[in-house]
Amino acid sequence: MKTPVVLVTGFLGSGKTTLISRLLERPDMGETAVIVNELGEIGIDHHLLRRVDERTVLLASGCVCCVLRGDLADELRDLLDRRDAGEVPHFGRVVIETTGVADPTPIVMTLLSDPVVRNHYELESVVATVDGVHGLNGPESVKQVAVADRLVITKADIAAPGGRANLEEQLARLNPTAHARAATFGEVEPEWLFDGAARDPRDIDLVRGPGHRELDHDVxxxxxxxxxxxxxxxxxxxxxxxxxxxxxxxxxxxxxxxxxxxxxxxxxxxxxxxxxxxxxxxxxxxxxxxxxxxxxxxxxxxxxxxxxxxxxxxxx
Amino acid sequence: MCALCGVILNQHWAEQDGGRRARAFRAALLDRVLGHFGLSLHDWAGSVYVLRDRKGASVVVQDIGAVWSEAERLLGRPLDPLDAALVAELSR
CATH class of the missing domain: 3.30.1220.10 (CobW-like, C-terminal domain)
Known part of the structure; x- marks a missing residue:
């Protein structure tokens, strides 16, 4: 059985670390390995925390979007070896936290294309945090939302109600396939995030209506x-x-x-x-x-x- | 897996329906579309495709993902499926 991988992306300060930290505190999260670029605020306790230095590999084809994350593939392979050898605690899920300005596409490409990685891991869902107060922040956050299966609108406690409603509408226009939920201090049910949204056919919800939608950062x-x-x-x-x-x-x-x-x-x-x-x-x-x-x-x-x-x- | 490069793949996602008939059908469709651009494509022994232009230049292509980039290289310009002339010809 493949180990599920959840990719958590989101712009700087949008609440990725808070979300992951809260999730890891929950007893029903199981044993999770977390891969981050920067060690810091994530509380790990009984979970496994690993840090990688972002290292990208451009494929010989020169296809710009098909950049692979060599660091991540190495780390995921190493985790497998160490788990099998009993050198690290058992883990049943991997959470990858991207940097705030990261394009999540190379990570998705790595998970789907590396021969070893794709045979042992399965991308379960891409989660994007969106700052409930400041909203989308430039092309990086627009792309993170476009790639996501789940959207967590953070800082729900301090966001103005009208502003949040506008943001929810904006996100629905931008990515009608992603379900969104507001959260305060990262309080989200794990099963909502980790239910295999990337491959779940029931997840495609187009009830918001067909046809063209308004421009959003040209997207x-x-x-x-x-x-x-x-x-x-x-x-x-x-x-x-x-x-x-x-x-x-x-x-x-x-x-x-x-x-x-x-x-x-x-x-x-x-x-x-x-x-x-x-x-x-x-x-x-x-x-x-x-x-x-x-x-x-x-x-x-x-x-x-x-x-x-x-x-x-x-x-x- | 990359829709284009086909690299790092054992089998391209669009070619997983397998079978010789499916492959022959796909090659015929590719040949039909590429014909609009003055190119031709033939399946070679069920393993690779051979792409040719009208000047006689040919290239061996591993899978459907690489067909388009190689076709662009032969022609020296992009091939757009939304091209109005292509759509009109295919619709006839």
Whole structure:
């Protein structure tokens, strides 16, 4: 069984450390290894705390977003070896805290691509903390929100009610696939954060409505609704799209009706693609394909026309 | 896994449906799309693809992820699936 990994990201001062510290205090958290860039305020007690120096490796392909975190892959492999050898306490989960300005994409790419890491670890969810008082803070925090499966709006006790409502609306527009919850001093139920949101089909909640959403730091989200789509045509189309516009497409997540009993769950973070999951059944009565795109310069109608054209060729 | 590079992968995510028929179908689709740009693609022995331009230049490509970057290299320009002319031709 793979060890689940939770990635906690969020801008400087947005409450990542407080969130993790509170979670680790809870008796139901189990044994957790925590990987951080800076040792400091996290209370560890019976948990395992490891520090890494951020070291990125640019792949020979030169694909800029496919930078790997060599330090993290080394650390995760080392943890496995040491756990097997009994040199470190047993742990059943890993929490990785990023730096405030970090782009979480290389970490996701590392977890999905390193041959050893992806065979022993599984990305459970990406959690982003958002400062409930100051809100989003530049392109780094916009990207962190786009990549997230769960959003924790911190400092709920001191945020103005109107301001928080605006922030929640802003986050819903930016990433309609991520569920958000407000918290004070990091008080969040662990099961809400650690329920496998990255791979859970029930997690895609588009009740906030389809169509284009307003610009947010030049990043917008849109939802594509289609009927049945040929899987081969989709794979071809998406790889071509990500080659052409991968720098601008921060996230793709959704269901695809490929004609089977259940849909295929698609989840991409820029060029990092989670292994597609063929589900046995649909989570609801809606049988349409529905894909959320988050990025810059997105036009849902152009995306839909293009994918439809590829699909038509596959069926002709 | 990287949608593009295909590096570090045993098998590209878009090619996990396996089987020779699926691979042949995929190669035919790729050839159809690439044809719009003056390129052709053939499956070679079910293991790699061979990508060619009209001047006779060819390149061996490992998987679907690398097809687009190699095609761009041959053409010297990006290939955009949202290109209106491509969409119009595929829709005919």
């Amino acid at each position: 917008r989200s849109c939802v594509l609704y289609l009927d049945e789509v040929d899987w081969t045509a989709f794979g071809l189309w998406l790889t071509m799209l990500l080659q052409a516009r991968g720098q601008d497409i921060l996230r793709v997540k959704g269901f695809l009706n490929v004609g089977g009993d259940g849909p295929v769950l698609v989840n991409c973070v820029q060029h990092a693609v989670h292994p597609p999951v063929h589900l046995d059944e649909w989570p609801d009565d809606d049988r349409r394909s529905r894909l959320v795109f988050i990025g810059r310069d997105l036009d849902a109608e152009r995306l839909r026309e293009s994918l439809t054209a590829f699909d038509r060729v596959a069926r002709s």
